[in-house]
Amino acid sequence: MSNTDYCIVGSGRLATHLRYWLLEKGHTVASWSRQNSDLRTLRSLSKNALSTLVAINDQSIEELCSFISEAGGSPVHFSGALHINGVLGFHPLMSFSNTFLDLETYSSIPFVGCEESDVFRRTFPSFKQNPYYQIEPQQKVKYHALCVLVNNCAMQLWARSVDEASAQMGLPVSIFDPIIQRSASSWVEDKASGITGPLVRNDLKTIEAHLGALDDEPLLKLYKAFLELPKPDE
Template structure:
């Protein structure tokens, strides 16, 4: 894919900014252009000259828009004759059938979800290396897609037999909900009397350490703390301390119930913990 000459993006949010920087680094000789998702005939200047979509000849077209907009954008694109070799959308929740309005076009179609947290900052290949990319292609084209993403050192998973909703829920739990857990833990630490700086340091270092332990062994092996020990007295103190924060308490009890089963294989200790956490 080193002969990739023109790359087009529709969308201008965090995903488009991050991916366009990644493609720019990986394909430095390629012309990259970004169009507004609100009107694909009104181009935005990026690294190339402004060109209306109807006149744009791209090798790769990436739809970096919200899930709810993908089908609409695909229908708009279907009104033009596309010269793209490949058109992809980047939703984790939708399959390649979201691009079905383009099925009559002479190009490959794929759903390509990079399981990566795009914050809007430029993404470098060193940042992206090792990230999982979940791919579903309407007409195969596996070698073509593997070649396209090979400069990124990503892990491609071809997902024709994967439930997209469950896969995406897992991704959200591992990324977005982790942010919520961090926020709740830092708030709780500050309520204990810690400064914001110390609370952030506590939570960030613990999360990083735990993730490293999971990566080097497994979730079960990485588990420590009162649930692992079956320390009823300590857990009772935690629950009492969280009485005034019902939403955080619900998170604590739900996750504690899950890890009690992981730690104790549904034995008597797990049952005792479930009964305590259900109160």
């Protein structure tokens, strides 16, 4: 008989958020990480948990899931790109910072996986409000690449652009916060119809001036790449 509902493997942001979230939901939770425990402890913890949640980097997931299965545990991973035969995988479509969220926000996080919806609901019975979407295993890598473009690449573009303005013009980094927040809100409210600016209007004179002014090579290449994308109404 299981002593705990979940054993969480990992010590990063996702593992920390999962532990907080599940405890707030009233679950019993054990934790394990390589930094402060050995595999013998993990064997015992995973055998005594209903599910062992593997929230670590992709390079180590398959090996650790195999160990947990051989130990008699039930591993679940959260990689957006990996599909492992015989192992449940559910990707939370959310960016996790060092700050905990409120339960309403946690309950709005969508999960994407290759399993049927009822498998997700049985694995996480307290995540009743969380949307769940099923995709095919062969779609996972492309799905995750698109997630990275939406989230990580967008933030890297913000960081590079803001740093350039700060370094060359002396503008405070925070001056761009309102437009970044408004741009994100516009997408949530209006999707592609909320996109504005010279690239959408095809304002050639302004675009040519921009191309001549951008002396940061990576930003110039990105600007040119955006010119190749179809306009929202095309």
